Amino acid sequence: MNIMTEAAVEQKVQAGLNEPAVKMKGESVDVHYGEKQALFGVNLDIRENQVTALIGPSGCGKSTFLRCLNRMNDTIDIARVSGKITLDGEDVYDPKIDVVELRARVGMVFQKPNPFPKSIYENVAYGPRIHGLTKNRAELDGIVESSLKKAALWNEVKDRLNESGTGLSGGQQQRLCIARAIAVSPEVILMDEPCSALDPIATAKVEELIDELRENYTIVIVTHSMQQAARVSQRTAMFHIGYLVEEGATEKMFTNPDDKRTQDYITGRFG
């Protein structure tokens, strides 16, 4: 047994205090799609007000893990999740938890922009309306405006809020989807390859936005782009065929990873 000196304990506690609090936590998460197992005992902490990037080759289970965090896997009949996932210490798969409330707290932005075939205004107002967040039209207008501003879209659309959201460009649509997610004031925002359908300029805008959003939200982002992970995230988790290979500060992961597979992936040797 290794007995720590008092000083060492002190040091550890100090380090723990500097680390942001854990917002969400996955403990031995297994996911099966029918007979096929897609995740194997994943343990991962998501820290508050940080951007956590999930990287790894296609099909390694990044999206699957992400979709466990707001129980989007519930909408897939054959998906089965076991293990424990907590939000502020509460088990999100507890039968007492209302999945509708959970998803209001843990929002999501998808790979392909998916605005509703409604006006820009209605797209953003959708969430506040169904959750009854506002008492009158003025308050709703306020939420729509502030959400669009936070999503850095307001200036581009303020004169055409009544036009269809599907008529925007791809990058604008994706920022509209982010605004839509922000409008219900979530605590965590999950993003599944939010830039993969966007051109470089739109991507830069969304990345900039993610960096700003970190101040108020906890963000988990799946990305295929190593540069993007390096640019926007503070922590990075590397997945490989259903296993979490390694997790740590982004800087360390990209300069001095512990695992050979991480190194190979980052240097482009596979994936």
Add this chain to the structure above:
Amino acid sequence: MAGYLFGFMALAAFVAAFLGAARGRSKRFAATEKTHSRPIYHGLNAAIWTGVPAFVFLLLWLLFQNSVIDMLVIGSYPGADSLSGSEKNLLISEIRQVAAGSVFREPTPEITAAVAHLKSLQALSSWAMLAVVAALVAVGAFLGIRAIQTRYPARHSVERSVTWFMMFSSLVAILTTAGIVLSLVYEALQFFARVPATEFLFGLRWEPQIAIRADQVAGQGAFGMIPVLFGTFAVSALAMAVAIPTGILSAIYLTEYANERFRAVVKPLLEILAGIPTIVYGFFAVLTVAPLVRSLGLSIGIDSAPNSALAAGGVMGIMLIPFISSLSDDAFAAVPRAIREGSFALGATKGETIRKVLLPAALPGIVGGVLLALSRAVGETMIVVMAAGLIAKMTLNPFESVTTVTVQIVTLLIGDSEFDNPKTLAAFALGLVLFIITLGLNLIALRTVRKYREKY
């Protein structure tokens, strides 16, 4: 005779195809430069040259030979110039009947002579036809095969022929429709020459059973279509009241809630419902539903007829459920999964997602389906003939009987009919009105359906 000729042409075209393909394949071409077309195209091209001109000629010949022969026979009939058009028709049909061997009375010498003339013309005609077809086939085959050269663009010319053929096929449907509309309009105009259009369009009384022959006893008659149209819309409205909610709700349940097994059982069942002949629905309406409706009406103290608008409309509604349900089903299925997920991810429940996202997104498709169903309801005949009434009444009581446009058309045309009488001609005017209504509904429906297709 003509049948053999068609067979002969097909055979000749087949042979030409083989010869052409063989010639296209022969070393003579391939050796020098790259051939333009593959041998199969040379073969097809030769076959087209061989078969098509002869085929078209034969069709035209068959189409016109009888009228030409009739004209010649009548032309040489003594004293035919003084005959009127219908007398000529009578005469020629008598001559043809005698020629075919069915003799009702001893033919006059003139008729016998005309029959001999007819027979000789017919024989001449078939020999001429045979000769021309054989010549066309021979010349076509010769030209078609001779045309095969290394750089001969057989691919393009085959392509062009196929395009022409497709255009012709699409014209068949259009021309037939035009013909139907024209004949309908023609008869309807005959009607309006006898009954003023204003009376027909705005009249509130419909009593068409007037005397056709002088010896019949009947009423004065009135041809106001409003009560009949009213009946059609009353029955259709009842039908839609049954079909729209049931159809849409079943579509929502099937696409959004039902599990795979339930869907696998119920969807084919719905399709069976769509395949039941309307006359069977008619039995059901008249034998089962109408008595039920009547006793229901009487038990709550409402005047109830044995055949009620409710019975006919209700059963028609059931007939239309699969219609609306399957078109709504398509409309829901066309909404991408990503949009549903977007709504769920915002914390919307299934019901909210359906009401606020899916229904608005699918609405144009659903409206299109509803309009198509409505146009079916307006034109539906069998159920109402069996289960609705005959007397035109304007009543809002669904337990009373009403009559519809289609029922009236049927009753006007069965029994004694004479085509210079307003009673019979009224059927065509009603038919025209029905046609215009359903055409309008279909146009609007197709438009809305198309609009929603463009959205994603």
